[in-house]
């Protein structure tokens with residue numbers, strides 16, 4: 581199969597491992613958030629096989645995209661997207677600088693984390709991949725009472741990569757095969 585994923589080098593791999601561990605440490609006993617980040621990261625990796633993008637930036641952003649949620653809840657009593665966007669970047673930046681990440685990566689991750697609830701806020705393939713990977717996880721379970729037509733309309737409106745849209749159709753449309761024929 582045609583595969584656009586640029587495999588991380590051994591050094592990049594261990595950096596990504598450290599980011600994952602840092603995220604897990606930070607969320608501590610909050611298993612739900614850890615699992616969510618890991619699932620989003622898995623979809624992001626799948627999307628990287630279809631979309632040309634920076635592997636390290638995409639996966640780092642996927643691990644850390646919701647990292648502001650605890651501070652949002654603590655300071656503002658809410659996990660609403662705008663509070664997460666405000667509180668996430670400082671936490672992500674601190675974690676990444678502790679790991680010795682380069683400034684350029686830290687800045688770009690912070691930009692994605694700080695905008696990940698705002699449609700089209702960052703014009704980059706890494707942002708679009710995170711957007712669709714997050715949607716692939718978040719839509720799961722939310723479509724139980726919807727018809728295929730309604731689901732299709734939501735996906736049309738929401739998904740921002742062709743690969744993400746196709747993946748979502750495959751995952752969420754009951755009669756997807758019939759429609760493809």
Ligand SMILES: [Fe+2]
Nearest residue numbers: 620645646714
């Ligand atoms: Fe998320």
